[in-house]
Amino acid sequence: MKRIGQNTLRTKVINKSLVLQTLLDWGQISRQQIAEITSLTPATITNIAGKLIEEGLVKETGTIEGRDSRAGRKSVALDLREDTIKVIGVHIRLDYIEIGLVNLKGQLEQRHNVVMPPNISETEFQKLLTEKLTNFIDENKGISISAIGIGALGLVNFEEGEILSAINLGWSHMNLSSHIQKKFHVPVYIDNNVRAMTLAEKMFGQSKRLNNFMSIYIGQGIGAGLVINGQIYRGGITGAGEFGHMTYIPDGQPCWCGNRGCLERYASEAAITKTLNNISIPDMLEAANRGDLDTLSVLETAGESIAVVLTSFINMFHIQKVTFGGKLANEKYPLVKKIREIVNERSFLARQEEVKVEVTEMGENIGLLGAASLALLYGVFQSQQN
Numbered sequence: 001m002k003r004i005g006q007n008t009l010r011t012k013v014i015n016k017s018l019v020l021q022t023l024l025d026w027g028q029i030s031r032q033q034i035a036e037i038t039s040l041t042p043a044t045i046t047n048i049a050g051k052l053i054e055e056g057l058v059k060e061t062g063t064i065e066g067r068d069s070r071a072g073r074k075s076v077a078l079d080l081r082e083d084t085i086k087v088i089g090v091h092i093r094l095d096y097i098e099i100g101l102v103n104l105k106g107q108l109e110q111r112h113n114v115v116m117p118p119n120i121s122e123t124e125f126q127k128l129l130t131e132k133l134t135n136f137i138d139e140n141k142g143i144s145i146s147a148i149g150i151g152a153l154g155l156v157n158f159e160e161g162e163i164l165s166a167i168n169l170g171w172s173h174m175n176l177s178s179h180i181q182k183k184f185h186v187p188v189y190i191d192n193n194v195r196a197m198t199l200a201e202k203m204f205g206q207s208k209r210l211n212n213f214m215s216i217y218i219g220q221g222i223g224a225g226l227v228i229n230g231q232i233y234r235g236g237i238t239g240a241g242e243f244g245h246m247t248y249i250p251d252g253q254p255c256w257c258g259n260r261g262c263l264e265r266y267a268s269e270a271a272i273t274k275t276l277n278n279i280s281i282p283d284m285l286e287a288a289n290r291g292d293l294d295t296l297s298v299l300e301t302a303g304e305s306i307a308v309v310l311t312s313f314i315n316m317f318h319i320q321k322v323t324f325g326g327k328l329a330n331e332k333y334p335l336v337k338k339i340r341e342i343v344n345e346r347s348f349l350a351r352q353e354e355v356k357v358e359v360t361e362m363g364e365n366i367g368l369l370g371a372a373s374l375a376l377l378y379g380v381f382q383s384q385q386n
């Protein structure tokens with residue numbers, strides 16, 4: 001009997017989450033349309049919608065034309081509320097800690113950047129983040145915060161809420177989520193930052209209606225996140241998605257990971273700036289913007305390297321789309337364009353059915369929106385309360 005009870009609760013949570021995600025995907029729609037899209041019964045939708053309205057997550061908002069061809073039939077539209085429940089996203093980067101306030105529609109309402117102090121220890125970092133979050137919440141007095149999501153660079157154990165290692169910051173085994181949860185008394189979720197960005201693409205980005213896609217972030221390293229059958233893929237305890245450590249040249253340059261010839265030794269921001277005589281990133285972008293041929297050629301070569309590895313990957317997992325993030329993921333540079341051309345030319349599966357290669361529409365906000373999407377999905381959409 002107990003087992004049936006648990007299943008019923010699980011089903012309720014799944015159905016609630018499905019209705020909320022459908023409202024995110026389609027905007028203002030009627031109960032009838034939600035029933036058609038989700039294949040849930042109209043009675044179930046009426047029941048869930050009633051509860052969501054009561055909880056302040058959903059509102060009725062005027063009428064819309066029904067799909068019924070008998071002209072004049074209108075139905076009441078439902079929409080997510082932007083004004084009630086909010087979450088906080090925290091993006092831990094090498095150079096900054098980004099903190100942002102995000103509403104139920106995935107809109108970033110406020111953001112604050114804190115410079116990451118050099119050589120900061122795990123304990124000092126926890127103290128600093130607690131202090132900055134306290135200030136941020138004080139500045140937003142009166143706003144109900146339902147959950148906090150944290151996207152962090154490095155290897156993260158999502159289940160345990162622990163940063164296993166962040167080599168560039170010298171951190172290991174930091175159980176950040178339980179520390180923050182104790183201070184702020186709301187659920188806290190932490191995952192690798194690129195996996196979190198992939199979740200944001202699934203929840204409110206350009207891949208929101210896709211079930212199989214990938215998101216790649218080109219920064220100092222190259223990380224990736226994968227959605228398979230509509231679910232984020234997390235692999236083992238360290239997660240998955242170390243795209244930058246896939247082999248590009250078997251006997252190539254040694255990498256800090258212990259292997260040789262890893263892709264990020266050739267195509268990350270760090271590798272590109274090194275090839276251009278250790279130019280700074282702003283100077284490299286400026287050179288690319290004014291059409292400097294050497295810079296553009298290095299970016300094109302980096303695109304070719306990424307495309308070679310991505311082609312192998314696509315022959316294994318014929319995903320529908322790959323979105324790119326990071327400063328170099330911009331259509332005005334030749335990098336993503338080159339990747340698009342090569343992947344669809346070299347992958348025999350992509351030649352049968354094109355793989356879309358795009359630049360993320362979230363731009364510089366993708367890290368924060370990724371972190372917030374963890375809070376929204378697990379702390380609000382899939383919350384077992386009520």
Ligand SMILES: [Zn+2]
Nearest residue numbers: 245255257262
């Ligand atoms: Zn490596």
